[in-house]
Amino acid sequence: MTFRPLLVLLMALSVTVTASAQSAADMGAAKPRKVSELPLQPNGSEADAALISAHLLTRFHYDAQPLDDAMSQKIYALYFKLLDGEKVFFTQEDMAKFAQYRDKFDDAIWNKDLSGPFTIFNQYILRAIDRMTYARSLLKQGFDFNTTDTYNIDRKNADWPKDKAELDDLWRKRTMNDWLRLKLAGKSDDEIRKTLDKRYSSYIDRVKQLDSEDAFQTFMTAYANSTDPHTDYMGPRAAENFDITMKLSLEGIGAVLQARDDYTQIRELVPAGPAAKSGKIHVGDLVLGVGQGATGPVTDVVGWRLDDVVNLIRGKKDTTVRLEIVPADQGQDGKHEMVTLVRQKVAIEEQAAKKKVIEITDGGVSRKIGVIELPMFYSDFGARSEGDKNFKSATRDVAKLLGELKAEGVQGVVVDLRNNGGGSLYEANELTGLFIDKGPVVQVRDARGQVQVQGDDDPGMSWSGPLAVLVNRGTASASEIFSAAIQDYGRGLIIGTPTFGKGTVQTLIDLDKFASDPSSNPNYGALKMTVQEFFRINGGSTQLRGVTPDILYPTNGDEKDFGESTYDNALPWTQIAPADYKPVADMKAYLPQLQQMHEARDTKSPAWQLMLDEIAEYKKLSDRTSISLNYDQRQAERKQLDTIQADFRARHKTIDGNDAAEADEDSQLDDGLNPSERSLKSELKEQADAKKAPDPQLQETAHILFDAIGLINANPKLAAEVLPYGGKQGDSQSVATTDGPASLPSATVEPGASSAPAPATSTAH
Known part of the structure; x- marks a missing residue:
């Protein structure tokens, strides 16, 4: 998932970049x-x-x-x-x-x-x-x-x-x-x-x-x-951004910037960041100049590349930066204002784990289903190794959310891993431990063919009740490790569409460490290199094949262009001996019943049928390879599409009955504009509307878990088969977190007498 045509790079110069940490020396050198x-x-x-x-x-x-x-x-x-x-x-x-x-x-x-x-x-x-x-x-x-x-x-x-x-x-x-x-x-x-x-x-x-x-x-x-498709070279800035992504924190002003024409614009403010707390920076403001320190000269940045502007705004914690801005409501010719900010450590919560509760009522029975959305498997390895007890970790965050959901009385939990492209292999292993008592989670094979089994050694679970994992084609790598382990143990239901199929592990290598003269302050960047392949505990690989859900949802057709199988040089599927493990439950005991109930419900569900119709229309449009340049023909096609989308909007309004159905009708059809040509206000509205839009797949997944709980409650014998450890464990309060310093997993490769550099981070990203 690293392929980036240069055209995409050029487009990226006008989209979002977060102003984050950079050395003062580098900032001074920016041109x-x-x-x-x-x-x-x-x-x-x-x-x-x-x-x-x-x-x-x-x-x-x-x-x-x-x-x-x-x-x-x-x-x-x-x-x-x-x-x-x-x-x-x-x-x-x-x-x-x-x-x-x-x-x-x-x-x-x-x-x-x-x-x-x-x-x-x-x-x-x-x-x-x-x-x-x-x-x-x-x-x-x-x-x-x-x-x-x-x-x-x-x-x-x-x-x-x-x-x-x-x-x-x-x-x-x-x-x-x-x-x-x-x-x-x-x-x-x-x-x-x-x-x-x-x-x-x-x-x-x-x-x-x-x-x-x-x-x-x-x-x-x-x-x-x-x-291979997942080995990548990263220039110095790309390597730093990768590090920020993994640890979900940065040192800066807490603003997301974007390029618009010759200007740099504030697209988003990070809550509790210096920019937001100042009360003087607002979404839509234009940045015209940047000054270092309380009295340093202000550099005019109009016409600069976005990454160069970000490079100037970045800086270490407790240092000062001054921004010359034009407020959003005054336009490009408005009065200039100078805002002084002190850079701080800023948490990027947008990609952190989140929770919510869905209440399902069916047949006069209501149940609360907890949902944990995890966009990636993040971990601040540096803070962890330094002994910071508050280091950022996907596992720690999810454990905390599980505790809150239990306090709210949920009866089942859905872990939503849709479009989770992976991240830390260590976190995937630790997170699985929140849902199993103990045992192997993943097998990792290196270039010499040596296999290492990694798993959860801490007894107890944060959640031992009914569990479902929601996946799609964008569920990849570390997400597939977690999903496969849950499936192999029979610990929970895997629901959705077949996953990406990435079964390799990468390590990030700082190339500066290999400079012949380290004192010259080289700036070589980093190499994200494939060094291992991971396997399920049942011995199979997720490589190419991914994880096949227990209950399948319809695909949108993207699998022909998106996924490991679309790469010409992807590694082949292989298998090894299974690890020493025993399933803790047998999902097959109630899968046929759940499948039947799912199909019966969705045949009658207006929301599900609408989703199927929208998927069919999407496939039809995406399968086109050529279009007419005749105005009358294209206008007729547009009118036909408008009729179809008007019907979709009307059905949404009937089904949803909320603001999500009131999206601007003009935004439903092609306006001919590129994203940077639309107003920021319309972009943000579209983004907000997308977040508010109903999610029939998540709703149905919660309903399937609702059904599962009903079957379990009605049949003690079935409960003993499908609940972990025969339902005898109960909800253990033991949480598999790793406070304090810990040794990190190493992906060291040692062919012959030589050894590869020990990585700072091992990822299945």
Whole structure:
């Protein structure tokens, strides 16, 4: 899940970034990248980082492969997929010239000569600017939409255009489609021309800000991802952001920023952070300048890349930063204000575990079902190793929430792991321990074939009652470890759609530790490298196959484009001997009854049938590979879609009867705009509406658990089969937390007499 085309990188320059911790020295060195000087040139530091990465990948990777001509060809193919995955910038004539590099990328790394990859990247910049300039030129005369032309919107398997004439025709159709989308949304020709000219001009500005760091990041991503889909190179900033994500805290002002045109805008304030507590910073404010300390000069940041602005605002706890802002309600020409803030440690609660209670009433019986939503398996390894008793941990948070849910009288618990992409392997193991007495949780095999069994050694459970785990295609890695263990033990019901299928473990390696002269303060970044594969305690792997739920929900069709099986170089499925474990219950004892009750209910459920109809419409639209450029045909299609969505809205209103059904009708159809072209207010409203929207899958999962509790209560013999340990344990108050310092699991790899660097963090991310 690491593949990021360069187009996505350019889009990321105008989306959310959190201002967080960075050294004062780095902040002082930040420079604006308004326009980069071409051609971009590699530097010695980047060549060193590439060589160090190659030594690590060819010796210590779980599936170590030589960096030779064969690997060079893989890197070459992925490099161009990252640069021009839609095949809209380069032509076949270009590719014929680039072919000389196909088997030379291995030499480029070993010989510390990155001129080849940089030559290609420089050509990409020139071609991207040229294409956007050509698109702008087409806006002057407009378009005739009385045509039979079609535009191919799925170019993954398309050929590169033969020559410039074919490329020009492709861009004519792309620009024509951009115009037509806005026209169908009711925009006038003048409004369309202004919107698209600004869009293409802004894209050119972002391309011109690309620098050697971007070129190197893209090339090294191609190399890392060519070894396996989850090995990745991270530049210094990416490595720091990864660390922030894992520990869910940062040192900064507590604001989420986004780029809008030439400005940096406050998108969100973190509760209790310095910015929010000041009362002087508000959502929508524009940041025009940043000053360090109480009296340092203010640097004008208008026109800067977002990551450079964030780099200036970042800083250590208890240091001062000053922001020159224009309040949101005054517009770009409003009166400037200076706000002084003291940076502090800020908790990022958005990705932390959360709870709620769903009350289900059926047949005159009401039961409370607790829900714990866990977006990722986070852990502040640094704070834990330093003995901080308040270190951030998914397991500690969930244990606390379970205690609160028990106090609220819930009779069953749903752990919602939908779209949980993983995180700490250690946390997945510890979290499983909250729901089992003790025993193995996961088996981990290293590159030498040695298998280590990890598990819960602490007796007792935080929750021993009825349990369900809700999963989907976005449930991956550490989430699959937890789900598989719960399923293998028979500890609870797994409900939803088949999971992602990622069965590998990565470790994060600080490349600076391998510098020949550490005193030179190298800045090589980090390598997230696959070093192990994990297996279920039953001996099977989640690799490729994922976890198949006990009760299946309908899929939305994304599995053909999303999941481990979509990667060409994914590791194969294998199995090993089972661990020494015994199931604690047998879910098969009541699965047929629960399945029957689920199907009978959903056949009659208006909400479930509406969800099925919406999924069917989504599949129909996503399966399209081309669209017409004829105005009358597209307008007819839009009217048909509007009728369908109007019916969906009416059904939602009847079913939901709340504000979630009152979303702006205009937002239901394509408005032709990119996200950064919409007002922040409308973006935030859409986000809020999505959070308030009913969740039929979660509701149904709670109802299935409601049914399970009813069956258990009515049949002591069944209860003895499906409750853990025959229902004899009761709800133990013992909580498997790890207060104080603890030794961390090591993913050290030791082939022969050499050893891989011991990681700071082992993840199944």
